[in-house]
Amino acid sequence: MDMAVRTARIALVGNPNSGKTALFNALTGAHQKVANYAGVTVERKEGRIHAADGRTLSVLDLPGTYSLRARSLDEEVTRDAVLGALPGETPPDVVVCVADATNLRLVLRLALELKQVGRPMVLALNMYDIAQRQGLRIDLEKLSAEIGAPVVTTVATRKRGIVELVAAAQAQADLAVGETPSEWHAPSAAEIRAAHREAERIMKACVRPPERPDTLTGKIDSVLLHPVAGLAILLGILFVMFQAVFTWATPAMDSIEAFFALVGGWVATVLPDQGFTGLLQSLIVDGLIGGVGSVLVFLPQILIIFLFIIVLEDFGYMARAAFLMDKIMGGAGLHGRAFIPLLSSFACAIPGIMATRVIEAKRDRLTTILIAPLMTCSARIPVYTLIIAAFIPNETVWGWASLQGLVMFGLYAAGIVSALLVSLVIRRVFWRGAVEPFMMELPAYKIPDIKSVLFNLWLRAKIFIRRAGKIILPLMIIVWALATFPYPPEGATGPAIDYSFAGMIGKALEPVFAPIGFSWQMVVALVPGMAAREVAVAVLGTVYSIAGAEENVGALASVLSADWSLATGLAFLAWYVFAPQCLPTLGVVRRETGSMKWTMIMVGYLFGLAYLAAFIVYHVAVALGGG
Ligand SMILES: Nc1nc2c(ncn2[C@@H]2O[C@H](COP(=O)(O)OP(=O)(O)OP(=O)(O)O)[C@@H](O)[C@H]2O)c(=O)[nH]1
Ligand SMILES: [Mg+2]
Numbered sequence: 001m002d003m004a005v006r007t008a009r010i011a012l013v014g015n016p017n018s019g020k021t022a023l024f025n026a027l028t029g030a031h032q033k034v035a036n037y038a039g040v041t042v043e044r045k046e047g048r049i050h051a052a053d054g055r056t057l058s059v060l061d062l063p064g065t066y067s068l069r070a071r072s073l074d075e076e077v078t079r080d081a082v083l084g085a086l087p088g089e090t091p092p093d094v095v096v097c098v099a100d101a102t103n104l105r106l107v108l109r110l111a112l113e114l115k116q117v118g119r120p121m122v123l124a125l126n127m128y129d130i131a132q133r134q135g136l137r138i139d140l141e142k143l144s145a146e147i148g149a150p151v152v153t154t155v156a157t158r159k160r161g162i163v164e165l166v167a168a169a170q171a172q173a174d175l176a177v178g179e180t181p182s183e184w185h186a187p188s189a190a191e192i193r194a195a196h197r198e199a200e201r202i203m204k205a206c207v208r209p210p211e212r213p214d215t216l217t218g219k220i221d222s223v224l225l226h227p228v229a230g231l232a233i234l235l236g237i238l239f240v241m242f243q244a245v246f247t248w249a250t251p252a253m254d255s256i257e258a259f260f261a262l263v264g265g266w267v268a269t270v271l272p273d274q275g276f277t278g279l280l281q282s283l284i285v286d287g288l289i290g291g292v293g294s295v296l297v298f299l300p301q302i303l304i305i306f307l308f309i310i311v312l313e314d315f316g317y318m319a320r321a322a323f324l325m326d327k328i329m330g331g332a333g334l335h336g337r338a339f340i341p342l343l344s345s346f347a348c349a350i351p352g353i354m355a356t357r358v359i360e361a362k363r364d365r366l367t368t369i370l371i372a373p374l375m376t377c378s379a380r381i382p383v384y385t386l387i388i389a390a391f392i393p394n395e396t397v398w399g400w401a402s403l404q405g406l407v408m409f410g411l412y413a414a415g416i417v418s419a420l421l422v423s424l425v426i427r428r429v430f431w432r433g434a435v436e437p438f439m440m441e442l443p444a445y446k447i448p449d450i451k452s453v454l455f456n457l458w459l460r461a462k463i464f465i466r467r468a469g470k471i472i473l474p475l476m477i478i479v480w481a482l483a484t485f486p487y488p489p490e491g492a493t494g495p496a497i498d499y500s501f502a503g504m505i506g507k508a509l510e511p512v513f514a515p516i517g518f519s520w521q522m523v524v525a526l527v528p529g530m531a532a533r534e535v536a537v538a539v540l541g542t543v544y545s546i547a548g549a550e551e552n553v554g555a556l557a558s559v560l561s562a563d564w565s566l567a568t569g570l571a572f573l574a575w576y577v578f579a580p581q582c583l584p585t586l587g588v589v590r591r592e593t594g595s596m597k598w599t600m601i602m603v604g605y606l607f608g609l610a611y612l613a614a615f616i617v618y619h620v621a622v623a624l625g626g627g
Helices: 020-028 073-083 104-117 128-133 140-147 162-175 189-206 215-224 229-247 249-270 275-296 299-315 317-331 336-344 349-358 362-374 380-391 403-429 450-484 501-516 520-526 535-546 553-563 566-578 583-593 596-626
Strands: 008-014 045-050 056-061 094-100 121-126 151-153
Touching (some): 008 073, 008 104, 008 162, 020 045, 020 094, 020 121, 056 162, 073 349, 094 104, 094 162, 104 121, 104 189, 121 128, 140 151, 140 189, 151 162, 215 317, 229 249, 229 299, 229 380, 229 403, 249 275, 249 299, 275 380, 275 535, 299 317, 299 380, 299 450, 317 336, 336 362, 349 583, 362 403, 362 596, 380 403, 380 535, 380 553, 403 596, 450 535, 501 520, 520 535, 520 566, 566 596
Parallel strands (some): 008 056, 008 094, 094 121, 121 151
Antiparallel strands (some): 045 056
């Protein structure tokens, strides 16, 4: 192929948390996840740059690593990409070694290793803004001479140095004529020591330590990492988060509910309730607005939880939380590196399960995968909130805390505690042995950037709304049809849904769920809830509006509180703490473990726990007078 038209391929390689993904996003306009802790990226991601001279380049974002001696799955991806060992891939034309300019020591060793591979290289000193603020002095020319590669300074988050970086990478790609072979062999202990000394030497020669060393991080850490004060602050933050979910969200939720009620009322007047238009009216009002609308109402709450998570991630707090939890997690037989995957699972178990690739030991990784669905994913928020609004009085306790927020906090805690217990049991039943000590680097604190926080929130909102459109909407059309047809026979007296397919399915399965206090309407909601948990809420909305119980779309909570006993409501909550995992999660577990057996073990134990928990909660509540 003609060299001039061939697109050069650039690979971004560097230590974890050095800003590779931020750089990738700045280069390509992509929106890959960036966060202030190590191990965010676990897969290779390719993007395109349209350079100033009209040429196109392809860029590869890779997981962070300290060495090509890969120890975990994500690091193997990086090594293989650099060496061109991935199936169907040639080595990159240029390797951009991305350095955290404030932390050069470790990256220099990696740069030396990359140099050995023999690919053309550019060293990008990222986070140069922080280095300058700290008064760190780096002799760029000398560094470039020592490394034998051009050096470019960048500030990925402000898109500074991007044009220069692209130009340098292009120049390197043009210099390298033809395919240079990639050579690399795992270094011996002596070679590692030599590389270490060499890196130290370059460090001394080119970098003058900061005039204003970063004492603030140390000061904040002495409080946030304190064994007692630190844990108290962590609990306090979580507590405030769930209080906020119930107190801040109400006005926004009320307006969304009012909006859907208005639209529903308008549709009902436009489409007369007879013949075909009556059917259409029922589909739109009961199926779509009653179903999809009842889920969309929870957007404000989901965004509040994510606001907290995103700000804490950017600030650099999450790695500290991991540090604080390390003892407790280790006691439960969990690897310290399990924290970040479990944290990701609060958004959704799928990215969480993928993030377990940073865990080296297979068994530790498998344990983490098995308990990831116990973290409360955002799809459960609508279910929790609806049932809490229906059954937990909107009261304050101790004069200031919202009782509903407390219950929500308790549900999240129940998920976490069960995860620790299950991990402990897995350790006892399947394998024993010590867990490895924790070695996560604590990132420097950063003031979260308002623009990027808002942008990330917007991405979250988009995911939620898209799910409503792509998964919930089609499912609701099916559910609506099942709940509407066949029509009740002439002279039937009960609500129409009693005679429908949905009614038949619900009633057929009811005996299985009767011991845990579930009505057949709830059973109807559980089945499609397997596809996506929040669909359970949508189905309840539809089932009850078709049953004629609900005139006002916004009043689902009050319908439920009238129709269900308190014991039933609480049992439903307990069920969803363990909730039979959604199907997409199972698919990912199957793929990541490569084992049907482990997938089935997960399904089995989650179902078992859900049933058991709902059973206990139901009967205890009935015994206490909540029947
Ligand atoms: N101040 C400043 N912050 C930056 C810069 N580049 C990245 N960051 C921040 O540094 C943190 C880490 O950035 P990422 O892009 O996620 O780092 P990464 O190298 O992809 O990390 P892994 O995928 O975990 O290996 C984020 O909080 C970014 O917002 C920069 O040039 N200046
Ligand atoms: Mg990354």
